[in-house]
Amino acid sequence: MSTPAPSVPGAGSPRHVWRRPQFVDNPWLRWGILLGLAAYLVYASTAVDMNLQRMLRGLPRAREFLALMFPPDFGRWELLSSGVLESLQMAVFSTAVGSLLSIPVAIGAASNVAPRPFYVLCRGWISISRTFPEVIIAIFFVKAFGFGPFAGVLTLTVATTGFLGKMLAEDIEDIDRGQVEAIEATGAGWGKTLLYGVFPQVMPRLVGLVVYQLDINLRESTIIGIVGAGGIGGALFNSFLRYEYDFSLAILLVIIGLVLVAEWASGEIRSRVT
């Protein structure tokens, strides 16, 4: 073994120039991309008709509109509370059913535990249910099953299986393979391996996701009423149509309060599960 010669600073050897490697090597391509992006931004701003005049004209109207909202009118609290309660029921029920359904979907959509055909099926379901925003799904279910909370519950349940199924599937794919291997080595079958090798690893995450999903569904349940799928959203939309802005504000305040409580509760619960 020969020892390398000790390096002496500034001893004759040419100085090395170092620069951080560029993300795109070719300078023409690099500057071309940046220029293209800038050009598109300019083009896009013309398309949305950015217009200072129009914004200035709109400001007083917005102020007028806001003034009409005050003070909030809680006079029709019965309509308000029944709508809010309906939203809450929809959210809780659809989260419960959707979470239960999303567990098999997630198992099926996890490539490390699911048999191949089942995997394709579950991944397909997740993709489809996540392609459409809740409001679009709600429109479809309202057309199919008529107005009311039933359509809303179906909407939120489908959305839950999509979101929760995807998140949980990804979590299952990330588990420690060694723990699963150990359970398999005892002679446990597929089901028992899931039970002892997989679920304990993803359980805290599942609880956290369900609470988060409840939070999401609560917010969504106030929106999908706009297309007739039950909950407080319908009353909100109608109040706008009837220029009852003070009632609108009352509804909005209740929704904001509800979402804040949900967010706080979900954060609190998730921080306690490990």
Next chain:
Amino acid sequence: MLRVEHLVKVYPSGKKALQGCDLRVEGNDVLFIIGPSGSGKSTFIRCINRLVEPTEGQVYLDGVELTKLNRAQLRRQRRFMGMIFQEYNLVERLTVMENVLSGRLGYVSFMQAITRRFPQSDIDDAFQFLDRVGLAGYENQRADALSGGQRQRVGIARALIQHPKILLVDEPTSSLDPKTSRSIMRLVAELSKEHHLPAIINIHDVSLAQSFADRIVGLADGKIVFDGDPDKVNDATLNAIYGEEDWSKTIQRVEDDEENNNASAPRSSEAAS
């Protein structure tokens, strides 16, 4: 007992991990497989219970050809092979008791598994094994609260409660400090004798192997290049297994092993690690 014939494993990447290995294990021999990293030790042990599917060759356990069984039949046979892992592979979020009882999963029904209602005899067994490995009173601790040595003791209890015919042990001490390594290895060797269980143990620590082995097998490049008594291991055999090196400081006589004899109780230094 255990018979391995012409075992070959070629991984999808094209790597030839095993190139025709033959091995017979009888009685309650503690057999150590030594060899450099990548020599196929882990693959060999995993091909026996088919956690890794062998490409060619046969494995027989008590006359049953494991290599031709379907999944359900294989599961039944896996119950008779207790496995102990390098990284312990305990289910971290389950209690020590659940981890030990998971060794009985091949015997209980799905409902018993899901409700954690194991037969009383299994629970008695579990307590007894926990006591034997020195973890009495730890049953309700979560596995992730234990130290490395303690975890491996749980892993040993999990393997034993299967009432296996053989122990497959994959690098049980390579994540442990030297002292804990010795006490774990001694425990495995003792239990093998107590339960009349042969054990196949992968290890890369030659002197540790020599201290506890009844027999040593050397694996190099997927081939068995040495098979014999521990005191037959010398410079030449180590050169054949690992390649040329100065071994004078490595080879250790069995009689050197005279540290403490109360093997199984976990020492406080280990618990604190």
